[in-house]
Amino acid sequence: MEREWQERIERLEQEVTQLQAEVARLKHNDGKAHVAINAEENPFKSMMNTKVKAVIKPLTEEASIETSEPPIATKPPVEKPIIETREPRKSFEERITAILPKLFMLILVLGILWGLKLASDFGFLSDIVKVLMAYVVSIAIGLYAWRLEKKKEAITAMVVSLYGGSFIIGILATAAGAILYEIFALMVALAIALLYIAYGIAISYFKGNQALTSFIAFTSLLLPYLLEYMNFEKVFILIYIIIIFGALQLVILQHQQQIALYIAMFFSLLAIQLIWFTQDNQTSYFAFSLIIVLALFLNSWWQLFKASEKWKVLQEGALFSISSFTLLLLNIVIFNKPYQIGYLFIVLALFTSLALIAYKKSERHVFDVAATIALLVTFNIVLTFDFAEGYDQLALVLAALAGIMLAIRLQAPLMKITYSVILFNLAFILYVTTTIRPFWHAENIAIIALIIGVIAAYIYGKVPKGEPTRFESWLAKYYVMDSISAAIILYIMLYLAKLDYAYISTAHHIPYVVFSLTALCMLVVLAMDNRWLGIFAPALLIVCYFTQSMALLTTGFMDNTHIALQLITRGIFIFVLISLLADLYKKGLIYQKWKKFIEKYIEVYIIVAMLITILHFMNVASYLYMIDIWAWGISVMMKTLLLFAAASIAILLGRKRQWKKVSAAGFILLLIAICKLIFFDLATLNLVIRAILFIVVGAAGMLLSGRLGRK
Numbered sequence: 001m002e003r004e005w006q007e008r009i010e011r012l013e014q015e016v017t018q019l020q021a022e023v024a025r026l027k028h029n030d031g032k033a034h035v036a037i038n039a040e041e042n043p044f045k046s047m048m049n050t051k052v053k054a055v056i057k058p059l060t061e062e063a064s065i066e067t068s069e070p071p072i073a074t075k076p077p078v079e080k081p082i083i084e085t086r087e088p089r090k091s092f093e094e095r096i097t098a099i100l101p102k103l104f105m106l107i108l109v110l111g112i113l114w115g116l117k118l119a120s121d122f123g124f125l126s127d128i129v130k131v132l133m134a135y136v137v138s139i140a141i142g143l144y145a146w147r148l149e150k151k152k153e154a155i156t157a158m159v160v161s162l163y164g165g166s167f168i169i170g171i172l173a174t175a176a177g178a179i180l181y182e183i184f185a186l187m188v189a190l191a192i193a194l195l196y197i198a199y200g201i202a203i204s205y206f207k208g209n210q211a212l213t214s215f216i217a218f219t220s221l222l223l224p225y226l227l228e229y230m231n232f233e234k235v236f237i238l239i240y241i242i243i244i245f246g247a248l249q250l251v252i253l254q255h256q257q258q259i260a261l262y263i264a265m266f267f268s269l270l271a272i273q274l275i276w277f278t279q280d281n282q283t284s285y286f287a288f289s290l291i292i293v294l295a296l297f298l299n300s301w302w303q304l305f306k307a308s309e310k311w312k313v314l315q316e317g318a319l320f321s322i323s324s325f326t327l328l329l330l331n332i333v334i335f336n337k338p339y340q341i342g343y344l345f346i347v348l349a350l351f352t353s354l355a356l357i358a359y360k361k362s363e364r365h366v367f368d369v370a371a372t373i374a375l376l377v378t379f380n381i382v383l384t385f386d387f388a389e390g391y392d393q394l395a396l397v398l399a400a401l402a403g404i405m406l407a408i409r410l411q412a413p414l415m416k417i418t419y420s421v422i423l424f425n426l427a428f429i430l431y432v433t434t435t436i437r438p439f440w441h442a443e444n445i446a447i448i449a450l451i452i453g454v455i456a457a458y459i460y461g462k463v464p465k466g467e468p469t470r471f472e473s474w475l476a477k478y479y480v481m482d483s484i485s486a487a488i489i490l491y492i493m494l495y496l497a498k499l500d501y502a503y504i505s506t507a508h509h510i511p512y513v514v515f516s517l518t519a520l521c522m523l524v525v526l527a528m529d530n531r532w533l534g535i536f537a538p539a540l541l542i543v544c545y546f547t548q549s550m551a552l553l554t555t556g557f558m559d560n561t562h563i564a565l566q567l568i569t570r571g572i573f574i575f576v577l578i579s580l581l582a583d584l585y586k587k588g589l590i591y592q593k594w595k596k597f598i599e600k601y602i603e604v605y606i607i608v609a610m611l612i613t614i615l616h617f618m619n620v621a622s623y624l625y626m627i628d629i630w631a632w633g634i635s636v637m638m639k640t641l642l643l644f645a646a647a648s649i650a651i652l653l654g655r656k657r658q659w660k661k662v663s664a665a666g667f668i669l670l671l672i673a674i675c676k677l678i679f680f681d682l683a684t685l686n687l688v689i690r691a692i693l694f695i696v697v698g699a700a701g702m703l704l705s706g707r708l709g710r711k
Helices: 001-030 043-066 092-121 126-149 158-179 186-207 210-220 221-231 234-257 258-276 281-305 311-336 339-361 366-384 392-411 415-434 441-460 470-477 479-501 512-525 535-558 564-585 589-592 597-627 632-657 660-684 685-711
Strands: none
Touching: 126 158, 158 186, 158 210, 186 210, 186 221, 210 234, 210 258, 221 234, 221 258, 234 258, 234 281, 258 281, 258 311, 258 597, 281 311, 281 339, 311 339, 311 366, 339 366, 366 392, 366 415, 392 415, 392 441, 415 441, 415 479, 441 479, 479 512, 479 535, 512 535, 512 564, 512 589, 535 564, 535 597, 564 589, 564 597, 589 597, 597 632, 597 660, 632 660
């Protein structure tokens, strides 16, 4: 009895616990997580507890009579509410308030400059007074910003704008005093400018404002043009650029300023390149300057990339763009210069190191970018070799194919895209510019290697390698691989046509070998699994086949050369059509593969294929007459017999498969054949051929009539 009461009490307590948990969950889902779930504050819960106690109390009292041990009550767990914390967002007013100081500071600087110009135009101020006034304004604005910062009387954006305005006014005053007015010596101007630049970098470091850092970088890297005007040695100017860029890295890394890094890098490269245009035989200094700046940039970029969680895709794209731009500038500087390959090997080592570090840290996208740039550098190294004529193109093709295969192996999307574009351009250039006579020369071998390599890369890329990546899913979604297979087939056809014109068919005639291969390939591709060639390759070959059919039907009479080749080509086209008709009739491999496209319109397809077959047979008959294989009368008779044969086959097939449209087409052909026989053949053929024709047609017609009568 005691055990039974104890079990009943435990069941009731479990139900109470479940009810309390359900109430807590409902309150949390209704957005009331900030209110503590308390039994005393919840009327529903209190009511439930009251009812449960009313049931439990007599039970426990009755149980306590029989046993001296009171039941142990378990306190239900209380769910703690989940409180979501969100970072406060700046309001529209706060954003405008942060932008306005910068805008007004720009307006103030422009106003001061225009005011000084007006005073100068009217002769109120001398040049020395104008420059001194500019320095006074610069210092006053800087002191005012310092005072506001100490007293905390202004927002941060205001203070930063004042510091920036102080800096730019001082720099402009120095440039004007040295270049425009020639008030003081150039070395004095340089010393003042360096002081201002040191001041700018210092306030950037202590204030940590990215816009200010970017502005200081832009302005500081304008000084090399002043140094060039002052006829300083190029080495001194390059050292200055490297020091300024290196100093800015301290600010950028301290405050995680990605945008400032890209701006500083761009203007550093621009300064080096513009100074290079005035250089004289100092290539090595400029090349090493570009490499040092690139190394500093890569180090800072990697540090910032590791520390950031946002905009990683944009950072990777910026790395590729800046690196490619730097490589382009370096190639311009070192083109056809001594030790060109040495500089490229240093750059290759930089990007190879970055790729290895990224690979070890499992940053696959960064590895993709770095490896892509490294292979681009490899391209440049290949181009520096002194190849024999044509072999440089072969080397480029092999290098591009190596890049494609490596990209597929490493699942690197950017590398795939980059080297696919390179291969496309190489294929187009080689096809347009390359002659194929003689066959075994380097340029033609480059095209053959390109075709073989692209096919191998395509097959390797189609082989499944586990779960597809996001990039591979994108390729499949937009049928990119299907388009590539169709492009490869089209390129092979164009190249074979070029070979055909050069070695088999004469100029301005049909490439019969290519036509024959196209027809046979269409038959094979229609029966192949779509997983390998996709949906575009069969469509391309079908279009090419029917286009080439029209070419054969319309131009055959103008070409009396390569007679055997023309007959073989026409025979292959007829064979392909008959094979397709047989497959459709028997519901064979091609029918089963394309059933959803064929089943509904199968009669139309059969009628069209039969008509094209008839046209090809008639074309062959006419062509044999044109080349004097047989007489004109035999050609006319063969065409009539062909019409009767086609009509009979269509009628019999239609009756057998219950294809009404095919049967109707057969009767129409039969009517056309009878009309031709009576109104044309009877009046034009000689007696012998007429007799043979009428006998054959009459006998065949009697057999057909008897067959139809039995059906």
